[in-house]
Amino acid sequence: MVDIPTGLLALILTVITALHLAGYYIFFYINLEKIETHLCDIEMFSLNRDFYGDSLFGRRMRETFVMLVAVAPEIFWRQERIPREKLLKLPPRLLWGVRIIYGSMILIGVSSGLLYYFRAPH
Numbered sequence: 001m002v003d004i005p006t007g008l009l010a011l012i013l014t015v016i017t018a019l020h021l022a023g024y025y026i027f028f029y030i031n032l033e034k035i036e037t038h039l040c041d042i043e044m045f046s047l048n049r050d051f052y053g054d055s056l057f058g059r060r061m062r063e064t065f066v067m068l069v070a071v072a073p074e075i076f077w078r079q080e081r082i083p084r085e086k087l088l089k090l091p092p093r094l095l096w097g098v099r100i101i102y103g104s105m106i107l108i109g110v111s112s113g114l115l116y117y118f119r120a121p122h
Helices: 006-038 043-052 056-071 092-119
Strands: none
Touching: 006 056, 006 092, 043 056, 056 092
């Protein structure tokens, strides 16, 4: 088995993280308002938009909320039940875009943790 240097693995992980951040920013810069208009019948979307606004921090909070609703809508059962038919109003391209971004975020986190655990001197 080829022993890959730790520095090279860290460089690869850094490049992948930078690509993920660029893709995340571009995807939500283009599609955040589209996603919110498709899911406008969910009351929490209008409340979040009114509360956080359109500042840089507000957009990040709204993006995080969109990601949570798309990936795990059942966590909001206390605020509002989000039926599956409301989520199906979102086009599959946008829904899968959000899920891919979430999955790549989890994959990067797990791989960086594994890289640290297996390559750090103990």
